[in-house]
Amino acid sequence: MRRPALLYLIAAAALLGLTALAFAVGRYPISPADLWGVLSGDAPARIQSVVFQVRGPRVMSAIVVGAALAAAGSAYQGMFRNPLVSPDILGVSTGAALGAALAIFFSVNTFVVQLCAFAGGLAAVGMVYWIGSRLRRHDPLLALVLTGVVIGTLLGSAIALLKYLADPYNQLPAITYWLLGSLASVAPHDLMAAAALTLLGLAPMLLLRWRINVLALPDDEARSLGVDTARLRTLVIAAATLVTAAAVAISGIIGWVGLLIPHAARLLIGPDFGRLLPLAMLLGAVFLLAVDTLSRTLSSVEVPPGVLTALIGTPFFLWLFALARRSW
Amino acid sequence: MLHVRGLAFGFPGRTVGRDVSFGLAAGEVMCVLGPNGGGKTTLFRTLLGLLPRQAGSIDLNGEALESLSRARIARLVGYVPQGHADYFAYSVLEFVLMGRTSHLDAYSMPGRQDRAVAERALESLNISHLAARPVTEISGGERQLALVARALAQEPSLLVLDEPTAGLDYGNQVRVLERMLRLAGSGIAVLFSSHDPDHAFLCAQRALLLAEGRSLALGPPAEVINADTLERLYGVSVRVLALEEGGHTCLPALRL
Numbered sequence: 001m002r003r004p005a006l007l008y009l010i011a012a013a014a015l016l017g018l019t020a021l022a023f024a025v026g027r028y029p030i031s032p033a034d035l036w037g038v039l040s041g042d043a044p045a046r047i048q049s050v051v052f053q054v055r056g057p058r059v060m061s062a063i064v065v066g067a068a069l070a071a072a073g074s075a076y077q078g079m080f081r082n083p084l085v086s087p088d089i090l091g092v093s094t095g096a097a098l099g100a101a102l103a104i105f106f107s108v109n110t111f112v113v114q115l116c117a118f119a120g121g122l123a124a125v126g127m128v129y130w131i132g133s134r135l136r137r138h139d140p141l142l143a144l145v146l147t148g149v150v151i152g153t154l155l156g157s158a159i160a161l162l163k164y165l166a167d168p169y170n171q172l173p174a175i176t177y178w179l180l181g182s183l184a185s186v187a188p189h190d191l192m193a194a195a196a197l198t199l200l201g202l203a204p205m206l207l208l209r210w211r212i213n214v215l216a217l218p219d220d221e222a223r224s225l226g227v228d229t230a231r232l233r234t235l236v237i238a239a240a241t242l243v244t245a246a247a248v249a250i251s252g253i254i255g256w257v258g259l260l261i262p263h264a265a266r267l268l269i270g271p272d273f274g275r276l277l278p279l280a281m282l283l284g285a286v287f288l289l290a291v292d293t294l295s296r297t298l299s300s301v302e303v304p305p306g307v308l309t310a311l312i313g314t315p316f317f318l319w320l321f322a323l324a325r326r327s328w
Numbered sequence: 329m330l331h332v333r334g335l336a337f338g339f340p341g342r343t344v345g346r347d348v349s350f351g352l353a354a355g356e357v358m359c360v361l362g363p364n365g366g367g368k369t370t371l372f373r374t375l376l377g378l379l380p381r382q383a384g385s386i387d388l389n390g391e392a393l394e395s396l397s398r399a400r401i402a403r404l405v406g407y408v409p410q411g412h413a414d415y416f417a418y419s420v421l422e423f424v425l426m427g428r429t430s431h432l433d434a435y436s437m438p439g440r441q442d443r444a445v446a447e448r449a450l451e452s453l454n455i456s457h458l459a460a461r462p463v464t465e466i467s468g469g470e471r472q473l474a475l476v477a478r479a480l481a482q483e484p485s486l487l488v489l490d491e492p493t494a495g496l497d498y499g500n501q502v503r504v505l506e507r508m509l510r511l512a513g514s515g516i517a518v519l520f521s522s523h524d525p526d527h528a529f530l531c532a533q534r535a536l537l538l539a540e541g542r543s544l545a546l547g548p549p550a551e552v553i554n555a556d557t558l559e560r561l562y563g564v565s566v567r568v569l570a571l572e573e574g575g576h577t578c579l580p581a582l583r584l
Contacts, residue, residue: 081414137340207435214426218413220378225482226402226430270462271416274437 004275007268011282015063018286022059022293023051061186061194061250062292063285066257068198068247070284072240073258074265074276075205078216079236080141083266084321086259087244090148090237093255094155095124096248097179101162104174113178114190114249118197121245124155129237133230140219140230181252181306183292190250197246201239209274212236216271254306256313257284263320329354329486329517330375334384337367337374338541343382344370345541350534352519354485357512359528359549360521362538363562368521369410371538372490375519376407389485402430406479408489411471417462420474424449427481442481449480453507469496476504480511487511489520493527505531525553525566529576537561550576 024030028050030038037043038051072087080089088094099120103113128151132144159179166172205212214227215236222229244258265280288305291312295305330352338344345367352358360368373379375386377393386393388404396404406427415423427449428442438446450456453473458466463474472495479487489508493501508518509531522528528535528549535552537544539561545552558566558578565581 078416081416083416210432210437211429211434213418213422214429216416217426218409220373221407221409221413223378223398224376224402224405224407224409225426225478226399228398266416271418272422 004269004279007279008282011279011286015282015286015289018289018293019059019063022062022289023055025293025297026050026055057186057188057191058183058292058296059289061183061191062289064191064195064198065183065247065251065254066261066284066286066288067281068194068201068243068284069254069258069288070261070265070280071198071202071205071277072244072247073284074262074273074280075212075236075240076258077262077266078212078271078273079233079240080145081216081218083263084259084317085145086255087240088152088255088258089145090128090241091124091152091155092121092241092244093248093253094152094159095127096121096245097253098124098155098159098162100178100252101159101166101175104171104178105162105166107171110185110187111190117178117252118245118249121248122241124151125237125241125245127151129234140233177304178252179306180304181254181309182302182304183251184296184302186250194246194250198243201241201243201246204235204239205273205277208232208235209277212273213271216273252306254288254309256309256317257288260313260316260320261287329356329389330519331387332375332384335371335374335381335386336383337370337379337381339370339379343541345538346383348384348536348538348541348543350536350543350546352486352517354517355512355515356534357508357518357520357532358534358536359532360519360536360538361523361525361528361553361561362521366538366561367541368538369490370541372407372488372519372521375488376405377401399430402482402484404485406482406484406487408472408475408479408487408492410490410494411475415463417464419460420450420455420463420466420477421446421459423463423474424477424481427478430482445483446477446481449477452480453477454503469500472496473500473504476507484516486517486519489518491521491523493522493524501527525549525558525568525578528553529578553578 020035023035030047030050034043034047038048069087076085076087076089077083096117099116100113103116128148132147135143163172163175166175211227211232214222214225215229215232219229261284262280265276265283269275269279291308292305295303295308333349335348336343336346362368374381388396424446425438425442428438428445432438450459453476455470455473455477458470463471476492492504496504505527508520512518532549534547535549536546537552537557544560545557554568555566567579567581569577569579571577
């Protein structure tokens with residue numbers, strides 16, 4: 001039997017230690033003594049401002065976005081009965097990217113860009129779901145996945161068109177920068193909004209954790225056990241999409257977290273969703289915080305975290321795939 | 329318990345079977361025999377409301393099937409599908425606990441009582457020792473027994489088993505048949521399909537012979553299972569022998 005309590009403890013301790021480290025390192029290093037000073041409220045104003053204004057929002061958004069993407073990935077993987085799907089599978093990221101690119105193209109402010117990204121993500125999944133559930137002659141999951149792929153490609157070419165038309169000095173770099181993902185410029189109130197939406201999406205996942213287990217069985221079996229799979233699936237898609245869209249809206253596209261972390265967490269603690277979800281969220285937060293801290297300290301120019309996650313994620317994914325014995 | 333009248337079943341745009349009528353009372357065991365592709369699984373899925381029926385009626389406990397919620401059906405009918413699906417690596421106990429879902433409200437986790445029911449189901453099939461093993465790492469036969477245990481955890485009044493003995497060794501086949509008889513003895517109605525006519529002789533009060541989706545014969549096994557019907561069902565010649573000590577057995581005659 002796997003020992004959940006111990007795993008939670010280790011993951012939480014890692015997150016705590018890493019958070020302290022993330023506050024300490026950077027262009028303006030802060031000593032452990034000064035960090036303690038901030039906690040007890042008697043640090044110099046300069047250090048207070050680095051901790052609260054500069055690093056605070058960034059560290060917190062890495063934690064929120066990492067946990068949110070991992071939670072959504074856990075739900076999607078269970079629902080699609082496939083441990084190698086990511087939360088982007090129904091087009092939420094591509095939709096958000098198109099929303100953001102459109103907003104940048106029409107030169108609106110950052111808040112509206114985030115809003116458009118959020119709305120774009122929801123709209124893309126809504127469209128995929130609407131079309132997918134009308135293809136009744138096919139397996140409902142397969143219809144959703146294939147519709148997601150096709151719509152994703154369509155939205156991708158719309159993004160390409162916008163990049164082609166965009167002003168190459170102002171808009172194009174902004175679009176490209178958004179697509180690479182970054183936590184560098186998240187404002188505190190945006191973070192609060194994203195965190196609130198994430199909690200809103202997490203609530204049904206937590207409440208329905210037992211039924212989400214049953215949803216991972218073949219459709220006939222889940223239904224014969226008394227679960228209205230079509231309704232539950234709609235609910236889980238809505239919740240996971242809300243969580244992902246909220247995260248992507250403030251961070252841009254950060255791939256791999258939602259695929260790798262739930263998978264790794266499942267290998268550690270088993271597939272029971274009630275136990276998997278908290279561990280995946282902790283590990284997602286640890287992973288993205290580590291990646292983001294690396295991305296701002298590795299060199300004098302920031303490496304976009306979306307690039308770093310891909311650098312780490314690709315070989316890890318291939319390694320998992322090669323190892324896979326269908327025993328997840 | 330179960331009343332089926334003039335049932336036609338199949339998929340959208342394709343009718344697999346029609347004109348099937350039978351009733352099943354509490355404590356009764358009925359065996360469905362028929363060739364591959366004869367419509368056994370499609371019939372069962374229709375009886376469970378997993379496929380919409382195309383004509384006729386299905387009543388469960390005197391109520392029309394379509395008026396019952398999924399949870400209500402799950403409390404009345406336990407279903408053991410032909411299990412060769414890929415599962416996540418749930419432990420056998422978690423897997424069997426999923427049989428309790430229809431007894432829980434939407435937001436609840438299985439509690440101590442549910443656990444006791446699941447453990448009793450495992451025990452009754454002699455697979456308690458598998459409780460902590462991942463369902464992906466046990467043998468096909470053991471998984472079949474876990475599926476039966478999960479259906480038992482539903483505490484149903486009707487058990488529908490789709491080829492419950494497929495893939496089991498001889499001993500486990502006999503154990504599953506014994507278990508079905510014991511369940512029937514406790515008042516549960518049992519409907520199962522099999523590829524072995526002897527299973528109908530061994531434990532069913534009635535056999536339904538299903539060929540190309542139509543009921544070829546329905547009645548006590550000793551009356552409806554004979555050389556003629558088996559030839560029509562499977563296209564091979566079989567001798568049905570009456571045994572001195574009672575009962576019947578089938579012996580295929582091999583043509584070379």
